[in-house]
């Protein structure tokens with residue numbers, strides 16, 4: 296791709312200096328995919344890359360995709376399509392609200408056509424998407440979760456300057472960690488991969504990984520760090536977001552990236568790692584997750 300916005304140059308590996316890591320003798324780094332683009336951030340950019348290539352190959356006239364009202368994939372797709380002059384439609388889960396949230400306002404500002412679908416309707420995506428397919432639109436699944444998506448994520452491994460003992464990533468669908476495991480195995484690295492599902496019953500992430508890397512054994516899915524479920528939070532999680540921001544300058548979102556850093560520190564304190572080991576956390580972006588009224592007021596309470 297020759298479009299200048301589509302570059303991962305800004306995603307550096309950065310040492311995370313925290314007392315907890317120093318005390319246990321582990322070296323922690325963060326891959327700053329959140330810096331790729333302010334809104335086409337992190338893994339959402341990587342997942343769009345080959346979906347975009349497939350769209351171009353298809354000769355379709357626009358893109359239709361799906362997501363919740365705060366979806367990082369929706370806002371990424373809206374920004375990406377605007378920058379590339381592609382017509383796009385976002386089918387949004389839930390009834391149309393009287394007042395749009397900041398994510399949907401931005402999506403609209405970038406020209407995405409929003410179509411709201413009740414939770415019931417949203418369960419039948421095939422029916423919702425059919426009229427758009429008939430009009431010549433190309434459909435990208437919710438979250439960019441398909442083989443093209445994980446292919447883009449696996450390229451993250453080619454960019455790394457160190458060989459890490461461990462790589463950590465937050466998981467929703469598992470597409471990103473599946474790509475990372477695939478990338479590790481393609482390069483024959485000795486890295487062990489760790490998924491932190493942000494929703495309950497995250498065991499299915501193993502199956503998603505095996506879809507992309509059928510024989511992979513070099514991964515662990517840690518299913519106990521979801522803080523109560525998808526988009527569920529605890530006051531402790533917000534205190535942690537505050538602590539990490541103050542101590543390192545790294546901003547995390549309460550839905551995904553705070554949970555992965557929190558899990559890592561917990562495991563470090565538990566003595567999960569050997570002294571001298573190196574660990575990489577993927578900062579998958581998604582900072583707009585902080586922008587709902589609910590999340591902002593929780594942030595405010597944590598810094599009182």
Ligand SMILES: *Cc1c(COP(=O)(O)O)cnc(C)c1O
Nearest residue numbers: 367466467468469471551579581
């Ligand atoms: C979508 C998203 C994830 C989850 O990625 P999956 O590929 O669905 O597992 C993780 N972090 C952020 C910030 C996201 O927006």
